[in-house]
Amino acid sequence: MTTPSRSGPVVLITGCSTGFGRELSLVALERGFRVISTARRVETLADLKEKGAETLKLDVTSPPQELADFAKAAWAIYGQIDYLVNNAGYLLGGAMEECTPEETMAQFNTNVFGLINTTNAFLPYFRTRRAGMVVNISSQGGSLNMVGAGIYCATKAAVDSLSDTWARELAEFNVKCISIQPGMFRTAVSAGNLRRGTHRIAEYTAADKVITEYNAATGTEKGDPTKAAVRILDFVTAEGRELPLRLALGDDAFESVKAFHVQRLADMEKFRSWSVGTNFD
Template sequence: MTYDSSRVWFITGASTGFGRAIARAALAAGNRVVATARDTTALADLASDPKVLALHLDVTDQATIDDAVRDALGAFGRIDVLVNNAGYGLRGAIEELDDADLRKQFDTNVFGVLAVTRAVLPTMRQQGSGLILQMSSVGGVTVALGGAAYAGTKFALEGLSEALAAEVAYFGIKVVLVEPGPFRTDFAGRSIRWAEPLAAYEPVLDAERTRFDAQDGQQPGDPDRAAEVILTIADMAEPPLRVPLGPQSFDRIRAALTARLAALDEIEPLARDTSYR
């Protein structure tokens, strides 16, 4: 497989998980990489490569976003691929979710993505080209028990990104939503937080808590193989808007959409005919 090695990749959350795997794959293909993270010490090994610019960026801090984009353009002159990867998961029943924690989840996973995207878009418009890779989730299409907060952010990202794709196509900019299933990243460990549990929800969520926590380090998906797919997508002249990743993602999304179509057919005789008579 050959990849376009002339691009500059700007990656948020590059210290671990998908961000790091994508950064490594892009470098291996000869690209230049702007690797960003809240803690740049975690980028030290990547930064040893002369094709890497390691920068501090907190997606909830506009000043750090603006500084990182400015420094990236100063060093490389362009940004060809934006990977909005930074984020984390908050889990628990809606009644268990603290409002401040829920707002922080949306600030990171939704408003942070929007802030970085808006900061990069002027450059891509001026270039007349660009690719925005939004790291969504199978949880952006279908919701598992305890996943209301995280899925809420990813459902929002899906709708916003679909609209964005239509808005920026005129400027030669592509948008792709990447929808991974379970991959062996920190998502089920360091990058997940549970709300304070309520006893009333024990019979609803206890088994799901146990299942979810037990998958940490056991997920079947290989982030490096996912990164290879993502680099291939980035080389497509007309990439798809949505890219599920892994068999679990395809199976869950297909089941959810099939069930939704069946439910649509079932309710149609009652709810379709609502026009004035």
Template sequence: MTKTVLITGCSSGFGKTATGYFVRQGWNVIATMRNISDGKELAELDNVLVTRLDVEDPASIASAIEAGIERFGRIDALVNNAGYGLFGIFEATSPEKIKEQFDVNVFGVMSVTRAILPHFRTNKAGVIINVSSGAGVFTLPMISLYCASKFALEGFSEALSYELSGLGITVKVVEPGGVISTKFGQRSGAEAGQAQSIPDYEPFVTSSLAIFETMRGQRLATEEDVAKVIHDAVTDGTDQLRYVATDDIKPLVRARRETSEAEYIQFMRSKFGASAAS
């Protein structure tokens, strides 16, 4: 029987690319997005259902899952991909934007996951992939709120994996970073443009932006690389929890996970701390 995956956030980026990748591997795909007019290209693919799902709208989540089951009979995997990143100094970010960051990146994932769990429990099977980020492993300045949301997602995913392991349901985390072809940076930049300016931070912001620009020029990973890792995580039949999806972030991941706390903090402060900005 052909298997079916539901993917959130398919209008662009990893979600759109993963849809095409799964189709090429012979899967049915429920490609969901807030505005289905953005899914015209995907709707032309065989075995793809484009339907509306806004992670902040519980009714749309339930409707998308119901539509997918009606079309394909069952759902075998969920890829929680929808998300975005706030960019800018924490103090300059409004409480409303902070709430929205968590509503999408954390509570939205929880809402979609909660809605599909009864179906997975009935089937006694299911794979949940939560798309995190390198920013869920290590932190960077100017994206403190995005980091906070992804750290929360990592903790939720790990704990949830224990709760569901006895029910035949596997939870996994995919950690991409450094992908140059997505529109993520454009969206983050637009969000930053709406934040207030605080002069005291300007030297640090200028220094940090220069570092980010250097990092951006070194990025080589593509959306296709991440889509492959997502597919591999769904299909490899293991209970592996975390997958680092791009080589670009591996040095920072190793610094976080394979060195002492003191070594890691010293390494990061040398790059992004006050001394680096002076």
């Protein structure tokens, strides 16, 4: 198949075999963007390649030097990358005590350390060019800290925190960063990317109930991933757009994350007298 001629912004997306990564790739290609789609198994990207994407093998948990080599090769394809979309990740379910140390470390290696190392591999190029944007796909769970997904939510809270700091640190280089916090969308996360902690403890009925209900709802989520991909790309690529540090994405995420912050503010005021008054006399 002949690759369509493209001259739009260059977008590199991680974790494109399923879910948001695939949807973002398809929407970006439709918009005429130059797309670099990546996955651990590059053969899963064959249809994206046929549609015009450059496809590369990438495991975000690779050693930093391998990621640096990858960044050099990826940058050389078009001589620039305008948007780095850190989407690769998976969901580890179960009460936190049910997740073994190895499972917990693997979750952080992919969702947090892999994201840090991949981003750091590209930042020298962004800084030198004095342009670019890092778009981190987080989750409403980074704020909500849900029962039955505590380890996963902790990784997404880390992603939110890292994104906030990057946005401030990189501002002097004209490089932007934003964290996207999706709610429930009809993707393959629960069907294919949910991994259950193997150390099952029967007493954790609340966590087990949440996971059972989550799995049962797979395929019925109200969120449309194609609409989400369109919204993300429209938002981050708009000329002159003022970016917040975080963007809750989805009707459910907006209401849930808003309620979280309202409750946090109420708690701070309620216990204000215990917080203040600790300065030297």
